[in-house]
Amino acid sequence: MITNLQLKNFTAFTDLVIDFSPGINIVLGENGTGKTQLLKAILALSGQEYSGAQVGEQLAGKLCRLYHPLNNQLGELRRAGTRAGALLSATYASGQHITAKFNGSATEAKVSVGMGNGRLAPAIFIPTKEVLSLVRGLTAEQPHLPTIERIFDDGYLDLANTLRKEDDGNLQKKTQTNPRFSSIVPRLTNLIGGRYLLKAGGFCFQAGMYVDQQGESVADEELAPQSFKDSKLRFVSKQSPLMSSGMTAEGFRKIGVLQRLLSNGSLNPGTTGPLLWDEPESNLNPKLMKDLVLALLELARNGQQVILATHDYVLLKWFDLLMDRGKGDHVVFHRLYREAGSDDIQRESQADYSIVGRSAISNTFAELYDEDVKRALGGD
Structure with missing residues (x-):
């Protein structure tokens, strides 16, 4: 179970620090705010058998196979426009941690690993397709x-x-x-x-x-x-x-x-390690989403950490309506966004659905509803 992730000068991120709930974590944000990149970083750092003299090369290979940089070089994953080094760091509930650093010309990462207590269970990643x-x-x-x-x-x-x-x-x-x-x-x-x-x-x-x-x-x-x-x-x-x-x-x-x-x-x-799911709503009939949310909530109630990225209002609303704190449900929403005029990705986390109201997802559905009402009332 991952408790904390830091990404610095890595892909789209300048300096992102995020704490995860042991239950369900929902990452939302507009296209290009790094939701999939965040999930892949967790996958790369969670449960891999990185050890020995080749650990830096092993992690570099994994990152390149996940992100597909143009020339297949690790250094290309350093954030564009910066000269500072890139850093990825993850901490886990049982005390394990892994940190990787590299510069723009690197072909392998400098990795430090803290073993903590026990073996780190690998993450499972379900992609969009x-x-x-x-x-x-x-x-x-x-x-x-x-x-x-x-x-x-x-x-x-x-x-x-x-x-x-x-x-x-x-x-x-x-x-x-x-x-x-x-x-x-x-x-x-x-x-x-x-x-x-x-x-x-x-x-x-x-x-x-x-x-x-x-x-x-x-x-x-x-x-x-x-x-x-x-x-x-x-x-x-x-x-x-x-x-x-x-x-x-x-x-x-x-x-x-x-x-x-x-x-x-x-x-x-x-x-098992965290379940990472990128856009579970993709190609899914909206009427199936309620039962999917119920299944994910039941998984979390039995000790499964879930981290998913979504654009979908229906999926988000079902989590809001179906989570039951009396059954121990703990759902945290993590909103990724950019301030006007800035390229830096910011993060806001809250165990309350009201955070969705500050996202483009909610604004878009509100606009759609307003247009529908206007047409029904005969407005221009």
């Missing part, structure tokens, strides 16, 4: 990696490999016995009307629903058949053929990514 349908191509047995890396940054490649991870046990049993899954996985599955299964190196869709019924369970097609008596909640598949993931809606595939991460244990609330 869906990845489920790309897994077969990105993880082929004989890929042309240089070409793939020119097209896709490491955020996509890391997630594709994580999605291919084999399931860690019987999902049906975990759903029945583990409260962390009992409300989340069925909600996501029923939201899209089925689940995504790994077949022949890619994903297909099996239509079905979780239902309450007594008696022995049906066999779980993705896992070894098992029977659990006296259980109520189970997945029941429809009598229809499996469908290629590419033939399902992109919004469903985005939900399917979260579903898959939970089912294979890559996302295990309370033990």
Whole structure:
């Protein structure tokens, strides 16, 4: 769990310091204010096995694969127009910290690492574009990696490999016995009307629903058949053929990514590192957003730190309406913005939805509403 991040003279940032909630963090701001860059910096610093004499080279390589600088040189990630060095620094709840420094001509970073207590769990990054349908191509047995890396940054490649991870046990049993899954996985599955299964190196869709019924369970097609008596909640598949993931809606595939991460244990609330999600609303039907927000809130209630970046008013408003402080919900909004006439990105953080009212998102929707009322009243 990350508690603090500092970015100095790095990409779009002059000097950004941000403290994160252990629950849900929502980063909002106009295009070009560095939301995705911030998430990628956390990904680069969180949970990587940086050690030994090559640590600076390892981190430099990771940053270049994430940000794709023009000439693939680390120094290009130093903020344009400055002669001062760049710095990235992250601190974690169990005491670990990592700091990286480099100048404009650098090919590797100077890195210092404080181990703290225990191993640092890696972050999981879900990019804007869906990845489920790309897994077969990105993880082929004989890929042309240089070409793939020119097209896709490491955020996509890391997630594709994580999605291919084999399931860690019987999902049906975990759903029945583990409260962390009992409300989340069925909600996501029923939201899209089925689940995504790994077949022949890619994903297909099996239509079905979780239902309450007594008696022995049906066999779980993705896992070894098992029977659990006296259980109520189970997945029941429809009598229809499996469908290629590419033939399902992109919004469903985005939900399917979260579903898959939970089912294979890559996302295990309370033990895994931060979940970073860039624009979860992208290509998602607005009517799906309420259930998505409910699932994210339930993840956080079970110990999963969530950091997401969004432009979407509907998503933001559902967080405002659905968070329940009585259940321990802690949602912090981080607004990135520029003052008029300045290129420096500023940060404002607040555990209150009113901060959204000072953003371009709220202003735009207010303007749209005013125009709609004016037309309804016959105004010019």
